[in-house]
Amino acid sequence: MDLKDRKRTTRQRLFRSFCCAWAGLTLVVRHEQNMKFHLLAAAAAVICGFVFSIPLFHWMILVVIIGGMLALEVMNTAVERVVDMITEDYHPAAEKAKDIAAAAVLVYSAAAVVIGILIFYEPVMSRLFS
Template sequence: MKSLLRSFVYAFQGISSAISGERNLKAQIAVALLVIGAGFYVSITPEEWCIVILCIGVVIGLELMNSAIESLVDLVTLERKPLAGKIKDIAAGAVLVVSCMAVVIGIIIFRKYLL
């Protein structure tokens, strides 16, 4: 049981470290809070909440993974190498794709409340 608790502590330390060190993650959390506030303001349905929460979790989770990949690449080499840059760009591209998907889903959910 202690090892399970310890793994949660490490996970929360990782999240805290990423939040304090990653500008993009801070921005995504700010947007997530705005979306949550908008959801309460317009009273989205329980089903819409599930979709919104899933989108937020996927975007933030993938941004955490992107941060881990970038840190790992930096651990391996701090030199400017084309492959290291490509790895970082691909990971950032994955976050961009998921973020764009979340924006489209958000527009679909919120448009009926805004029009």
């Protein structure tokens, strides 16, 4: 947000902030392969939630996990862009920063898979073997 935006009313600044956030999200969805994969996985989880009629508490967990995963992927993309902006040349520290940000996504993804298994194991098994 520009300095000139600080002179606007609170409502105008808030609207501008949402517009900037939406533009960033749109950019990540359009141009990042991993975000497309995460959105596909999220859609599959939501569809499975409806198919297997998971309870409300599981829906709440699912929403938090999906939101966290998407937010973390957005932050990973932001870190990568900032590192790319700072240096176009190869630098070991730049590579490490990008790798560490990607590792955060990997760790959260692994936890999301485990939570998904815990949520869907019983409904899937009861549907298959009933």
